[in-house]
Amino acid sequence: MLSTPVWFIPALLLLSTPAAGQAGAAARNEILVRPHIQDWRCRTGDDPRWAQSDFDDHDWAPCSSSSLAPLGISWARVHVRLPETPVPVNWSVGTLMPPASVLYANGKEIASWGRLGAKPQYVIPRYGVVSSPAFQHPGSGDVVFAIRMQHSALSRVVTGFVPDLDLELGSESLLQQRQEFHTLTQSADSMRHVVDALLALLLGAYVLRLWSAERSRWEYFWFVVVALFFNLRAAVHVIPIIVPMHVNLSSALETGFAPEVLLPPFFWTLFHRRVPKTVAIYTASIFTVRLLGLLWVPDVYVLPWIWLATIPCMVLPLVVIFQELRRGNREARVLALPMLFYGVIIIWVNLSVAADAAVISGGSAILRSFIRYPQWELGPVSLGGIEIGQTIFLITTAVVLADRARRTNVEQARLAGEFAAAQQLQKLLVPPPSMIVGQYQIESAYIPSEQVGGDFFQLIPNEDDGSLLMIVGDVSGKGLKAAMMVSLIVGAMQRIRREGGRPVSVLSSLNEVLSGRTEGGFVTCCCARFDADGTLTIANAGHLAPYRNGTEIATPPGLPLGVDADAQWTEMFVELEPGDRLLWISDGVIEARNGKRDLLGFERAQELAGRSTTEIVRAAQQFGQEDDITVVSITRQPVAVYVA
């Protein structure tokens, strides 16, 4: 096996261009013998005698740079005449061998790569040095090198169209420099993938942070997955530089980790659209086929179809973008041109790779001559159109997502301000926590589970007859919707305040207001009238029954408000003694739930009923508040008795 040093790739990437230049300069200062492709002679078939130096290969055909490596086992031979040198040279061999091959020098095996035979292993080629191989120096004569190689249709994709017969001789130190040069060039070539991957890593991490804050934004999720695929694909390019990697696995992973495949779900969710079933099935299918297709059928004829089938992955997002553009979508305006460029590049690349693969698998070369892979050489770095397109895609979409996150933050800040204002307003609608009205002392506590709540509590004293009307209630649901309903109820109470009335008429009036407006919800409400003579009149519309001195009062059951426009309620009467304490709680108390999902329940509420409002609220909160909590206690103060 060839020996290859393990390089620290990131360092190489940073130093690649100048270091490569130095290695090249060093190479020029020493003797390097490198047979040209025309010097090689090729033959399909297999015969161990073909390794021997004395084998007559004059009738073998010259290897052609335009010919395909033949499938199965074939041989290539070259006669190398070592030049006379003033100083004796201890010749070494540097070679980039085909994926499955054995190298012979004068009939002796000096190196192998991959494995030939019934179960061949094709390994991504990597330059290696055979130090002072044990071939017999024939003085001024030739050294005959023979390569026995095996190719599959897929391994030819990796080696390209020219059989990879890259072999050179020189001193060991020179070839070590050549090896370094090769590795650096390979690393520099991988750098284009790494640059995109690093960009994807940074932007993906940023968008991942956005997604962790807003899990419902699936466009963030899909961007993160796309960015992850950029990194996985880059890893597939970098790994073979460090460790041997099988051709089949490399090809399957490179084909499978195609970020383009994930563009349909990304763009659909980006524009808040539900991904159609057909698109979801197509995306999942093409992803599976690309990832596993080459593992199942590791042959090149699969490739054209895979690449052609992937083209809709770019066409579909473009359709979505231009539909949004026609609707006047601002983000679509930003994305249209960059994505059009990216889309054209991706389609171009897919067509060119499909054409290449078609040629390799025996198809016509006409299509390939029209559609070349978009790539330009900048020194040791190949800059492909796909890399430019990917960079544009990553930056443009990340900018759109960042702007979206910024606008969401602004909107959330505005909503938070409005919620805070609503919270302040709701506080104004709740009577103060402690007050005395006539002969009644009132204590109350109101703790919404969110910023605003759906519980309500109102006191309406009547100065004419000294009575006090109280309503306490709960709108089903919670949050802003429930709070808006509370505003409606409190507004209605202002009209009822002017009308005065008995508890049943108050409930009927409120029911009239709420009927048809609760959108499937309901409002529980208990209305109590405290007369100056100590008579308490209660009508209950589904609210929790009050407690008198810690004992529950059995109020007549009644439908909640907003359910039935014709609902009727009955009143019950209680004579209050001085010192009697009435307590109302909302379901936020009895339905507080602890970590074991147990409810606080009626029995515990009964035990708490004798405590102060503050203690009851604290107990419910400690148990596990899930809903708005309201606790109201009204105590008939003892009448002062004057003794003469």
Place this chain on the structure above:
Amino acid sequence: MNPQTQTRAKVEHNGPLAILRFEGDVTSASKDAVLGTYQKLPPETKEILLDFSKVQYLNSSGIALVIQLLMEANKSGQKVQTFGLTPHFQKVFTLLGLTKYTSLHPTESAAKAAFG
């Protein structure tokens, strides 16, 4: 905040009787399970049995869905019997006056017998 379990509803038909067996917490997210299941009952359904024996918790929004079901059944002339509610929610249903629209029973057999 406690995690909520998704509501599931199974329907069993027996002539004019349909048994709706609920499972999980009944909350605002249970609209399809409660109302959706009810609304898919065949028109010939005259008697409905609500099984809450596998329901541990109903919040106010979930109860609102049950009330809507009861109201619609009442308008359609269907009889509804309920069983399996925990004592806590039996009391809540009673306070809400829902016993005007459905009787609460301790067992399935008692609830079935109440159809007469």
